[in-house]
Amino acid sequence: MRSSSRGSLREPSYFVLAALLDGRLHGYAVIKRVEELSGGRVKLAAGSLYSVVDRLLGEGLIVADGEEIINGRARRYYRLTEEGRAVLTEAADRLAEAARVVHARLLDSLFPPSAGAQFSWRTSPA
Numbered sequence: 761m762r763s764s765s766r767g768s769l770r771e772p773s774y775f776v777l778a779a780l781l782d783g784r785l786h787g788y789a790v791i792k793r794v795e796e797l798s799g800g801r802v803k804l805a806a807g808s809l810y811s812v813v814d815r816l817l818g819e820g821l822i823v824a825d826g827e828e829i830i831n832g833r834a835r836r837y838y839r840l841t842e843e844g845r846a847v848l849t850e851a852a853d854r855l856a857e858a859a860r861v862v863h864a865r866l867l868d869s870l871f872p873p874s875a876g877a878q879f880s881w882r883t884s885p886a
Contacts, residue, residue: 768851768854769847769848769851771798771801771802772794772802772804772808772812773812773815773816774848774851775794775797775798775802776790776794776804776809776812776813776816776822777816777821777822777840777844777845777847777848777851778794778797778848779793779794779797780822780838780839780840780844781840781845781848783839784825784826784837784838784839785837785838785839786835786836786837786838787806787809787810787813787835787836787838788835790804790809790813790838791804791806791809794809813838816844817838819843820841820843820844821840821841821843821844821847821848822838822839822840822841822844823838823839823841824836824837824838825837825838825839
C-alpha cells in the first residue's frame with residue numbers, strides 16, 4: 761500500500777510505529793515503549809496491541825522478525841518496514857504542519873496585526 765493513499769494513523773498505530781523506530785521489539789516492549797513515547801496517554805493492553813499489530817502487518821507497515829521461547833512462552837518480535845517508516849514520516853509531517861497552523865493562529869489571536877504595522881512575527885523586516 762502506498763503511503764500517500766492511506767488515511768491518518770490512529771494514535772495507537774502511530775505510537776506502535778514510532779516505538780519500532782528504535783529497532784525490533786517484542787510485544788511487551790512495544791507496549792512499554794508506546795506508553796513512554798505517548799507520555800502515558802496511550803496504554804495498550806495485550807489484546808489491543810495485537811489488534812494494532814495485526815492491522816499493521818496486513819498493511820505491510822511492520823513485519824514479524826523472529827520468535828524466542830522465554831519461560832515456556834513465545835516472544836514474537838516485530839520491526840518497521842521501509843513503507844512503515846514512510847507512512848510514519850508522512851503522519852509526523854502532517855501533525856507538525858497542523859500544529860504549526862494552530863500555533864500561528866493562536867499567536868495571531870493574542871497579538872493581532874495592527875493597521876499599518878510594518879513587521880510581522882512571521883516575516884523579517886524588509
